[in-house]
Amino acid sequence: MDAVLCRTMTADKSHTIEIRSEVIELCQLLKFEGLVSSGGEAKQVIANGLVTVNGETETRKRRKIVANDTIAFQGETYTVTRPSS
Secondary structure, rough: OEEEEEEEEOOOEEEEEOOOOEEEEEHHHHHOOOOOHHHHHHHHHHHHEEEEEEEEEEOOOOOEOOOOEEEEEEEEEEEOOOOOO
């Protein structure tokens, strides 16, 4: 079962990513969302400081992402949510 459920986009280049699990690693999120072509590329863009989490540059590829975290990459912003019960 995929960890990522769905993604929606608004006109202001902000997206909502709904995840099924409690947490997802940053590198997995980038890969599952198709923001990078592979896990290796995800690790590289993170290591190069090209991704921010909650407004701060993140260089840990295994950073745990949870609901309400905000990720920015390539001029786009992504807010992580969980399915409503």
